[in-house]
Amino acid sequence: MAHCLVxxxxxxxxxxxxxxxxxxxPDLTLAKKKDxxxxxxxxxxxxxxxxxxxxxxxxxxxxxxxxxxxxxxxxHLPGEYRDEExxxxxxxxxDRTVKLTVGYTSTNRPDGFIFSNFRGTSIPHxxxxxxxxxxxxxxxQLNVSDVSQDESDEDDDPVKNSETDSKDEIEEDEDDFxxxxxxxxxxxxxxxxxxxxxxxxxxxxxxxYAHTAKHVVYDDSEAKRTVVTLNYNDPDCSEGVKTxxxxxxxxxxxxxxxxxxxxxxxxxxxxxxxxxxxxxxxxQHTDINEKFWRCKTPLAIIVSHxxxxxxQITVGQWTNRxxxxxxxxxxxxxxxxxxxxxxxxxxxxxxxxLLGEKGVGRETxxxxxxxxxxxxxxxxxxxxxxxxxxKVELDDQ
Numbered sequence: 028m029a030h031c032l033v034x035x036x037x038x039x040x041x042x043x044x045x046x047x048x049x050x051x052x053p054d055l056t057l058a059k060k061k062d063x064x065x066x067x068x069x070x071x072x073x074x075x076x077x078x079x080x081x082x083x084x085x086x087x088x089x090x091x092x093x094x095x096x097x098x099x100x101x102x103h104l105p106g107e108y109r110d111e112e113x114x115x116x117x118x119x120x121x122d123r124t125v126k127l128t129v130g131y132t133s134t135n136r137p138d139g140f141i142f143s144n145f146r147g148t149s150i151p152h153x154x155x156x157x158x159x160x161x162x163x164x165x166x167x168q169l170n171v172s173d174v175s176q177d178e179s180d181e182d183d184d185p186v187k188n189s190e191t192d193s194k195d196e197i198e199e200d201e202d203d204f205x206x207x208x209x210x211x212x213x214x215x216x217x218x219x220x221x222x223x224x225x226x227x228x229x230x231x232x233x234x235x236y237a238h239t240a241k242h243v244v245y246d247d248s249e250a251k252r253t254v255v256t257l258n259y260n261d262p263d264c265s266e267g268v269k270t271x272x273x274x275x276x277x278x279x280x281x282x283x284x285x286x287x288x289x290x291x292x293x294x295x296x297x298x299x300x301x302x303x304x305x306x307x308x309x310x311q312h313t314d315i316n317e318k319f320w321r322c323k324t325p326l327a328i329i330v331s332h333x334x335x336x337x338x339q340i341t342v343g344q345w346t347n348r349x350x351x352x353x354x355x356x357x358x359x360x361x362x363x364x365x366x367x368x369x370x371x372x373x374x375x376x377x378x379x380x381l382l383g384e385k386g387v388g389r390e391t392x393x394x395x396x397x398x399x400x401x402x403x404x405x406x407x408x409x410x411x412x413x414x415x416x417x418k419v420e421l422d423d424q
Contacts, residue, residue, distance in 0.1 A: 059132075059150045060372070063141045065402040066242050067409075068152040069335045069373035071128070077153070077335035077373070078262075084334065084371060086406050092369045096121045096260050096330065096338040103342060107322050108382070116315045117328060119308060120378055120397075121340060123158045123301070125237060125271075126259050126332040127376065131252035133245045141242045149252075153335035154243030155377035156288070157397060158257065159308070160235045160301035209233055210298050219272040219291040220251075233298040234289050235271070239376030240399045240412055241286045247275045250288045257297065262337040269297055283351075283361070284401045284412035319382045327366035329400060331377035343368030345381055351413050358418035364398060364411045374400050379411050 060070035071077060084090065094103055099117060101109050130151050136143045142152070210233035222228035237244075237255060244250055253273030260267075271290045279286035292298055319326070327345040332338055345366040352361040364381055378397035398411035 055145075055148075056150055059142060059145045059148075059152070062144050063242075065404065066141050066240075067370055067372050067375045067400070067402055068141075068154050068243060069333075069371075071151045071153060071335055080334040080372065081336050086403075087333075087369050087371055090333070090339070090369075090371070093333060093339040093341055093371075096124075096340055099340045103340070105324065105326065105342070107324060108319065108326055110318070112318065113315060113382075116311055117330070117340065117380065119311060120157070120328075120380060121330045121338065122258075123308075124330040124332075124338060124378060125156050125158055126256040126335060126338075126373075127154045127156050127237065127239060127243060127273075128254045128256065128335070129153070129244055129249050129252065130254070131249055133248045135246050135248070152243075153332065153373050154239060154375040155331040155373065155400070156237035156239035156243070156255070157378040157399075158235055158237055158255075158290070158301060160233075160298065160305055206233075206295075206299055206302055209302075210295060217291060217293070218274050219293075221272070221293075229293045231295065232291055232293050233302075234274070235292055235298065235301050236277070237273070237288045237290050238378070238397070238399065239286060239288065240401055241279050241281050241284050242401070243376040244273065244276060244286055244288050246279075250274055250276050253288065255290050256332075259332065260338050269294055271297070280413075283414065285399050285414065316382065320384065322383045325383035326381070327364065327368040328380040329368050329370060329374065329377050331370065331374040331400065333371035333373045335373050341369040345383070346408060348385060360416050360418070361413050362398075362416050363413045365404070365408050366411070367408060370400060370403060370409045375402070376400065385416075 056070055056072035060068075069077060069080060081090065087093065099114075099121070101111070101114055104110070104113060104117075128151055130149055132142050132145045132148050132150065132152075134146045136146055211231050213230065213232060216222065217229050217232040219229075219232070222232075244253055250273040255271035255273060257269040257271060258267045269292070271292045271294075274289045274291050276286050277289050325345045327343050329341050330338065331341075343366055345364045345368075347365045349363045349365075350360050351363055354360065364379065366379070366381075368379075370377075377400040379400055381398060398414045401410050401412045403409045
């Protein structure tokens with residue numbers, strides 16, 4: 028394993044541990060790592076410590092079941108899930124998965140909570156997140172409907188196809204306009220650290236969002252010290268790696284262990300790609316759930332940056348689905364999963380793709396986004412945060 032990227036500054040701050048430069052304090056780095064219970068952040072010290080932790084890892088010695096993201100293939104999917112459409116979907120998830128390097132620990136972390144003994148310090152910890160971009164022209168929605176034979180026949184209707192093509196062209200034009208408005212012609216000042224400290228701030232920039240665990244990025248003070256690393260797929264090559272900056276925690280739920288962090292990018296290609304493909308991603312997720320909702324074997328796939336190193340994909344099974352809240356009116360549920368999919372320090376906040384039969388008869392549930400990885404029980408079973416799942420009813424496929 029080659030070196031791992033280390034991002035984010037680490038200046039000493041006046042906090043509970045005094046004025047210190049923690050990267051030169053290996054004892055404090057180790058102490059912070061132990062101050063997280065069963066959560067799975069990585070805590071970084073000097074230089075390429077992530078690579079050192081990778082080699083020293085006792086939870087998954089050798090990381091034999093961790094697949095480098097660029098090498099993930101059909102052969103890595105179990106039999107009934109060995110499907111090109113699912114493979115492409117996993118690649119889409121992988122492309123949006125990012126490393127989060129949090130360079131500060133908030134003074135607002137409550138007593139007894141992860142890293143509360145290190146409030147006000149700048150010892151970096153890392154986790155994983157998932158990028159998305161709100162589409163201003165059409166808020167993403169879960170849209171599931173029964174598929175009838177009559178609807179299938181419409182696919183061959185040239186008039187229907189022509190109307191669909193026109194709709195796609197209109198949506199593309201709307202997307203172009205919104206990108207120009209939300210990225211190219213911004214009137215407000217970019218809030219990222221580069222621009223805040225510059226006499227010549229960037230004129231073109233945009234907001235995207237990172238979905239992660241609350242225990243990874245606790246509040247705005249931590250978000251503003253978070254470096255988001257996109258496309259870190261190869262430990263030996265930095266080509267294509269993009270850097271974004273955290274700005275604020277916009278939505279969060281500590282009890283369910285998730286948060287959404289706004290991030291700033293100056294890269295128009297990154298913004299346009301996330302923005303213009305948001306509808307497709309939502310629809311693709313729904314299609315995948317529809318395709319595999321009857322599978323008897325449960326599946327749990329995680330894309331993450333273990334030990335703060337290059338992106339890896341792991342495959343396993345979810346072993347238990349716990350309903351934390353059941354909405355009797357809509358049938359929607361808030362659920363938490365346990366799974367045997369391999370994880371390591373640095374996997375906290377990673378997207379967890381959960382497929383397979385979750386109900387009885389024609390009933391099933393799924394979430395239009397993802398559960399986030401939260402922690403581990405005993406090193407063998409791992410657990411997600413709590414997320415909403417929408418109840419749907421489908422005809423037998």
